[in-house]
Amino acid sequence: MSTMTYAVRDSTTMVRRNLKHLLRYPSLTVTVIAMPVVFLLLFTYVFGGTMGAGLPGDLGSASGDPRADYLHYLTPAILVMTVVAVAQSTAILIAKDATEGIIDRFRTLPIARSAPLTGHALAAMVQTVLGVVVVLAVALALGYRSDASVAGWAGAVGTLLLMGWAVTWLCLALGLASGSVEAASNAPMPLILLPFLSSAFVPADSMPGPLGWFAEHQPFTPVIETLRACLDGTGPGSDAWWAVAWCVAISAVCFAWAVRAFGRARNG
Numbered sequence: 001m002s003t004m005t006y007a008v009r010d011s012t013t014m015v016r017r018n019l020k021h022l023l024r025y026p027s028l029t030v031t032v033i034a035m036p037v038v039f040l041l042l043f044t045y046v047f048g049g050t051m052g053a054g055l056p057g058d059l060g061s062a063s064g065d066p067r068a069d070y071l072h073y074l075t076p077a078i079l080v081m082t083v084v085a086v087a088q089s090t091a092i093l094i095a096k097d098a099t100e101g102i103i104d105r106f107r108t109l110p111i112a113r114s115a116p117l118t119g120h121a122l123a124a125m126v127q128t129v130l131g132v133v134v135v136l137a138v139a140l141a142l143g144y145r146s147d148a149s150v151a152g153w154a155g156a157v158g159t160l161l162l163m164g165w166a167v168t169w170l171c172l173a174l175g176l177a178s179g180s181v182e183a184a185s186n187a188p189m190p191l192i193l194l195p196f197l198s199s200a201f202v203p204a205d206s207m208p209g210p211l212g213w214f215a216e217h218q219p220f221t222p223v224i225e226t227l228r229a230c231l232d233g234t235g236p237g238s239d240a241w242w243a244v245a246w247c248v249a250i251s252a253v254c255f256a257w258a259v260r261a262f263g264r265a266r267n268g
Contacts, residue, residue: 014119015126018093022127032089033131036082037138043078043201044071044142056203068143075139076156076227077200080220082131083160084195087167088188090124091175095184098176103262117262121168128164147233155230159243163223166247167191169254176261195220219246 022029043051044067052070097103097116106116136144148156171188178184197215198204204215215221222242229236236243 010115011118011122014115015122018119018123019126021093022123028089028092029127029130032085032127033082033134035085036078036131036135039081040074040078040135040138040142043074048074051202054202071139071142071144073228074201075136075144076231077195077198077224078139079132079135079160080163080200080224080227081192081195082135083128083164084167084188084191086124086128086131087164087171088185088191089127090120090168091171091178091184091188092181094120094172094175095178095181099179099181114259117172117258120172121165124168125161125164128161128168132160146231148231149233152230152233155236155240156227159223159227159230159240162244162247166250166254169251169258173254173258173261176258176264194218195224198224200224219243219250222246 048067048070050066052066052068052073055066055069055073094117097120103116146152170191174187175184178187195201197211198218198220199215200220204212204221206212207215222239223246225239226236226243229239
């Protein structure tokens, strides 16, 4: 077999290993998915009436119900936060492997060096799909409706998967660089906070001065705006290009960082 065939086979084995861990300890998956669901309910029913009334006329679902309008505006952002929450749990899992000696065991096996990292990344993508489906189902139950075409849904799914791939590699690198499970659980915390400084909950142009500039130009805003446009059945314009560029750049840089950190962990 070729080197690529061995790598695919070994990566598949690692994916099965990680998925079995998720099935054996479902509480982690439940906790990860519960957080965005709580945010969705909190912002819809506690803040939605007031914040929906303050949305510009071209945003929301134009239903005349401020809470329904805000749910329409909010749901794409909560889907993005779901992807981030899953990636954050990946940092904990890879740090656990690194600190418990599992990586040293893998070093003694005749497997592709990339397989353990790839296995974690692909298992995280499976968990991401599950989380997005659950959160979207809750949003639909609350009254969210999309005007997306088949192409729009494909664009939305592609955007979420591309962003998930990028933040998963970032969290893998952070988990390996943290040195402990406790540190790894806190290292990705800015990823949870950054959406609050984007267009996730209010339009970026409603924020004052430098804060508005930062919200407009940070990675989460074009991703969220692209997702909104896809689900609304409109064209995302330049936001889509910026979203893809950010995701590809983050994936490339963090993949290299994770591989390097993994090599140090293996040699440690």
